[in-house]
Amino acid sequence: xxxxxxxxxxxxxxxxxxxxxxxxxxxxxxxxVLAERVLPDTECQVDISTxxxxxxxxxxxxxxxxxxxxxxxxxxxSINDGGARPDTVALRLAQAVRLIEENDR
Amino acid sequence: MKEWxxxxxxxxxxxxxxxxxxxxxxxxxxxxxxxxxxxxQPGDRVCLEGDNQKQADILAAAxxxxxxxxxxxxxxxxxxxxxxxxxxxxxxxxxxxxxxxxSGPQAARIARMLFGGQIELGAVHTYLELFARxxxxxxxxxxxxxxxxxDADGNLYTGPNTEDTPTIVEATSFKGGLVxxxxxxxxxxxxxxxxxxxxxxxxxxxxxxxxxxxxxxxxPAAITETQILxxxxxxxxxYAPYGIRRLNHGIGFNTAAIELLLPTYGEKLGLxxxxxxxxxxxxxxxxxxxxxxxxxxxxHCFGSEVGMEDYIRARSDIFFTGPDGSLRSNRAFxxxxxxxxxxxxxGSTLQIDLQGHSSTVTxxxxxxxxxxxxxxxxxxxxxxxxxxxxxAGAEANPDTPAHMRRGxxxxxxxxxxxxxxxxxxxxERLEALTLAEKLKLDLAPIMVYGDDVTHIVTEEGIAxxxxxxxxxxxxxxIRGVAGYTDIGRGxxxxxxxQLRERGAIRRPEDLGIDPLDADRRLLAARSIKDLMLASGxxxxxxxxxxxx
Numbered sequence: 001x002x003x004x005x006x007x008x009x010x011x012x013x014x015x016x017x018x019x020x021x022x023x024x025x026x027x028x029x030x031x032x033v034l035a036e037r038v039l040p041d042t043e044c045q046v047d048i049s050t051x052x053x054x055x056x057x058x059x060x061x062x063x064x065x066x067x068x069x070x071x072x073x074x075x076x077x078s079i080n081d082g083g084a085r086p087d088t089v090a091l092r093l094a095q096a097v098r099l100i101e102e103n104d105r
Numbered sequence: 106m107k108e109w110x111x112x113x114x115x116x117x118x119x120x121x122x123x124x125x126x127x128x129x130x131x132x133x134x135x136x137x138x139x140x141x142x143x144x145x146q147p148g149d150r151v152c153l154e155g156d157n158q159k160q161a162d163i164l165a166a167a168x169x170x171x172x173x174x175x176x177x178x179x180x181x182x183x184x185x186x187x188x189x190x191x192x193x194x195x196x197x198x199x200x201x202x203x204x205x206x207x208s209g210p211q212a213a214r215i216a217r218m219l220f221g222g223q224i225e226l227g228a229v230h231t232y233l234e235l236f237a238r239x240x241x242x243x244x245x246x247x248x249x250x251x252x253x254x255x256d257a258d259g260n261l262y263t264g265p266n267t268e269d270t271p272t273i274v275e276a277t278s279f280k281g282g283l284v285x286x287x288x289x290x291x292x293x294x295x296x297x298x299x300x301x302x303x304x305x306x307x308x309x310x311x312x313x314x315x316x317x318x319x320x321x322x323x324x325p326a327a328i329t330e331t332q333i334l335x336x337x338x339x340x341x342x343x344y345a346p347y348g349i350r351r352l353n354h355g356i357g358f359n360t361a362a363i364e365l366l367l368p369t370y371g372e373k374l375g376l377x378x379x380x381x382x383x384x385x386x387x388x389x390x391x392x393x394x395x396x397x398x399x400x401x402x403x404x405h406c407f408g409s410e411v412g413m414e415d416y417i418r419a420r421s422d423i424f425f426t427g428p429d430g431s432l433r434s435n436r437a438f439x440x441x442x443x444x445x446x447x448x449x450x451x452g453s454t455l456q457i458d459l460q461g462h463s464s465t466v467t468x469x470x471x472x473x474x475x476x477x478x479x480x481x482x483x484x485x486x487x488x489x490x491x492x493x494x495x496x497a498g499a500e501a502n503p504d505t506p507a508h509m510r511r512g513x514x515x516x517x518x519x520x521x522x523x524x525x526x527x528x529x530x531x532x533e534r535l536e537a538l539t540l541a542e543k544l545k546l547d548l549a550p551i552m553v554y555g556d557d558v559t560h561i562v563t564e565e566g567i568a569x570x571x572x573x574x575x576x577x578x579x580x581x582x583i584r585g586v587a588g589y590t591d592i593g594r595g596x597x598x599x600x601x602x603q604l605r606e607r608g609a610i611r612r613p614e615d616l617g618i619d620p621l622d623a624d625r626r627l628l629a630a631r632s633i634k635d636l637m638l639a640s641g642x643x644x645x646x647x648x649x650x651x652x653x
Contacts, residue, residue, distance in 0.1 A: 058589050069614070085523045086589035087331045087564045094613075094620040 004048040004056055006063045010073035013041035014101055021099035024092045031081040031089060035096040041074045050081035062086050066093045075100065112281025116306075119144045119247075119283045123307055130259045131291060132309045137167040140307070144283055145176045145247060151200075152245040152277065155185035156268040156436065157207060157232075157475060158408040161251035162316040163287045163309060165190040168249065173198040180204075182243045184232055184269055184436075186211050186473070188316070195224050204243055205473060206230045209320075212470040219471065219544055229471070229550050231479040233440040236269070239276035248277040248284045251315040254295050255288045259302035262288075262295035265409035265417065265432035266317060270300060272437040278304035289314045296429035319411040319647045321387045323361035326632045326652075331521050331564045334613065334623035336362035339451065339519060340371055341616050342567045343560060344380040347493040347515060351383045353443045353480045355452025359519045359562075361391040363451075368398035368629040370622065385443040385480070388413040388424065388432070390646070394629035394639045396423055406432060407439040407476065412650075416643035436476075443480035448493040450480040451517040451562075454552060455524065456532045459580045459592065461555035461570055463518055464537040471540070474552050481553040483514045497559060500571040513571065516553060519562040522588030530563070531583065531592035555579075561586055565593070565612065572609040585610045 014037070024032045039045060046063045066072070070093070077096065081089070108114075126132060126140040141164075145151070153168060154161040169190040179200040186192065186208040194200040195218060204227035208215045218224045230238070239245065250270050252261040263270055278284050285307045286300075340363060343349065354360040367381060377400055384404040386392070390413060395401055404424055409417070409432050417424045417432045427433045443450065454463040454477075465472045487494070494512030501513050520530045541549035561568045561583060568582040577600070585601035587593030604610045613620065630636045633650045 061589055061594055085331075085521075085527060087522055088329075090588075091331060091334060091564065091620055091623055095623070098619065098621050 002050050002053040004050070004059050006046045006060060008044045008064070008067040009042055010044040010067060011071040013073040014071070014075050014097060016101035018100045018102060021096055023095045023099060026080045026082050028082050029084055029088070031079055031084040031092055033092045033096040034078040035100045036076050036078075037074050037100065038076050039074050044072050044075055046077045046079065048079045048081060050079070050083070052081070052083040058086055062089050066090060070094065070097045072097050116281050116283055120306055123283070127307055129257060130306065130308050131257075132285075132307050134163065134309060134311060137163070137309060138170045141167055142171050142175050144285070145171070145179070147176060148178045148180070149246040150180045150182055150243065152182050152239070152248045152273050153191065154248065154250040154269060154273060155183045155187045155191055156266070156408060157185055158317050158320055158410075159251050159266040159268055160185070160188055160316040161249050161287050162188060162190075163311040164249040164251070164285065168199065169193040169197065171199060177201070182235070182239065182245055184235055186215060187318070192218060201225050202227055204228055204230065204235065204238070206232050206235050207473040207475040209472055212472040216469055216471045226544070226546075229473050231474050232436055232476045233444065233479045236272045236437045239272065244280045244282065245273070245277045246282050248273045248282060250274065250284065250286045252286050252288045252300065253314070254290050254292045255286060255305070255308040256292060256295050256302065259286070259305035259308055260295050260298045261286055261300035261302070261305060262297055262429075263299040265414055265434060267299050267434045268408040268436045271435060274300050274304050285309065287311045287315065297427045299433070317411060319650070321356055321389050321410045322412070322647070322650055323356070323358055323389070323391055324633050324650060325361070325365055325391065325628055325630050325635065328358055328362050328365070328625065328628060330623045330625065332358050332362045333366065333625065333627060334618070334620065335359055335519060335521065335562055335564045336366050337370055337618050337622060338564075338567055338613060338616065339363055339517070339562050340366060340376070341374060341618060342611050343449075343515070343517060343562070345374060345376055347448070347496055349380050349449045349493050349515065351447045351491070352381065352449040352451065353385045353447050354389070355477065357453035357520070359453055360451060361389070362628070364389060364391040364395055365628040365630055367395040367400050369627050371400070372398070385439050385447050388417055390633070390636045390644055391630070393636050393644060396420065397639055398629075405439050405442050406434040407436045408434045411647045412645045415645060416640045419643050440476050440479050443476065444482070444484050445487055447480065447514070448491055449515040449517060451519055452477055452481065453520045454518050455530070456535050456537075457518060457530055457561065457583065458532055458535050458555070459583055460576065461558040461561065461579065461583060462535060462551050463553045463558065464535045464551050466537040466540055466550045466552075468536045468539055471550070474550070477552050481516045482557045483516065487512070487514070497571055500569070513559060515559050516557045517560045517562060518553065518558055522563050522565060522590050522593060529590035529592070531587040531590045533592065563588060566615075567611045569609050569611070572607060573604075578604065578609065582609050
């Protein structure tokens with residue numbers, strides 16, 4: 001088990017009013033992402049707990065791209081990873097912000 | 106005085122030698138080894154029918170049992186090297202030289218034997234190319250073929266897996282060669298005549314059907330969300346804007362995902378009747394939901410697929426069928442259709458380099474190509490226009506006057522940036538090059554050349570190589586969809602951004618694709634059982650796919 005944490009400045013606050021979103025499953029080759037609106041508007045944090053060790057450089061790149069593309073200001077992400085490939089990680093993160101940017105109904 | 110009919114005389118001698126082990130045209134399985142030793146000569150060029158799907162397995166086993174002291178140095182010319190016996194004959198010294206197209210299940214062993222010098226390799230061909238050579242410089246002396254049934258005159262019924270047979274027989278029988286067919290049984294009257302009896306010299310009743318592999322069955326249960334996202338990119342970013350009506354799909358999960366998204370995602374985009382109406386395609390079970398939803402007008406097939414027989418029979422408006430009701434496939438005609446009549450080929454590969462060359466050959470596996478290099482190439486002899494072809498041509502050559510501008514076939518490579526076992530799809534250098542050096546080949550076994558590839562689709566986006574104007578742009582467009590592979594991480598971010606602004610790279614967000622749609626619920630069938638139900642129980646999945 002390896003834990004990683006990345007903190008970034010985000011260009012803008014993530015739209016929407018939901019305070020939390022969760023997507024994915026903890027399974028081999030998959031991951032679960034919890035997004036919470038708990039940080040100041042220009043900040044973003046991604047905490048990762050992963051079963052696959054030694055992929056820090058790839059995580060760092062995936063997270064940096066994600067922050068640049070989605071600008072998830074104000075969000076803290078907690079990832080429970082079962083050894084997902086980077087494409088799956090990027091997809092789940094994109095799905096998480098899509099969920100949280102929807103307005104609360 | 107020069108003799109001008111030596112081949113016919115030689116065939117007559119072979120028939121006389123063979124007849125000593127036959128009753129009329131019928132050879133008993135127990136006499137097969139003696140029979141083959143009688144009709145074969147050392148150094149003969151032999152086509153042992155090994156197609157993509159059906160296999161002349163009884164004849165293959167008998168050939169592997171002949172005495173190498175009597176029969177040796179055969180030159181095998183066959184499209185598929187599929188059965189262990191196809192290589193056993195090289196190990197035993199019965200055969201020496203090989204010209205072929207595809208070796209899926211034997212890919213690792215054929216690599217070992219090539220390295221070990223047990224096989225003298227002619228070339229790895231595309232199907233149509235090997236068939237073409239049957240008529241020019243690789244005409245078989247003997248063809249050992251497979252059919253379902255025969256009558257006493259040798260008329261053959263192939264059933265739905267006609268595949269290569271008419272082509273092999275045409276080349277062999279009309280050029281002085283000998284044709285021997287294995288069938289399950291000899292009957293009074295065949296259900297339809299696929300091969301006329303006067304082209305067939307001997308028939309072996311094997312007592313059981315030839316071996317055939319369900320090569321085109323993809324279980325929807327194994328399709329991932331990344332593959333669904335990639336399929337959505339292809340549909341919205343390629344099929345829709347180019348208006349692709351005539352096409353061929355490869356056999357991977359990525360294209361299976363596209364087939365299963367047509368009735369759901371494609372319907373939502375209003376594409377029914379506008380794309381995917383005419384196909385050169387094996388009867389993929391994953392196409393059933395699209396056919397049932399009214400997407401497909403017609404499909405011509407290279408071969409059949411195990412379990413699809415009754416479904417095809419009940420859908421003769423869609424498929425080509427004979428007077429007996431079953432499918433008539435033909436690999437040579439369908440490959441020609443895929444080359445000249447389709448506007449798009451889309452398929453997977455194992456390795457793509459920085460100029461877009463792709464290959465399924467790795468250092469330890471030589472799988473061959475099958476039909477991919479044929480369908481995945483731009484036919485320079487094409488003359489009829491179509492909307493997608495003209496549009497692609499205009500993208501590639503915007504400055505050429507329209508009346509003098511060739512169109513372009515869309516040749517699309519699709520895959521996830523990391524494939525099976527996390528192996529990256531994108532590489533600095535193809536292993537095919539290493540292989541060519543090791544085996545001292547004149548040509549590296551490239552499946553699709555970079556200058557034929559028009560688009561590369563991954564979950565990260567679509568690279569449109571038609572819009573790239575030089576090597577650097579091409580390289581960066583490829584890096585720009587290579588995700589987190591080393592190739593992808595080595596991109597020039599600024600240049601990739603510029604390519605994106607020009608539309609040479611398009612990402613899911615550029616196309617308005619919602620990542621939340623990348624969900625297995627979007628598949629029109631999520632299991633083999635769903636496919637069976639969608640077919641009205643006409644599709645009969647083979648046992649290994651029945652997991653309920």
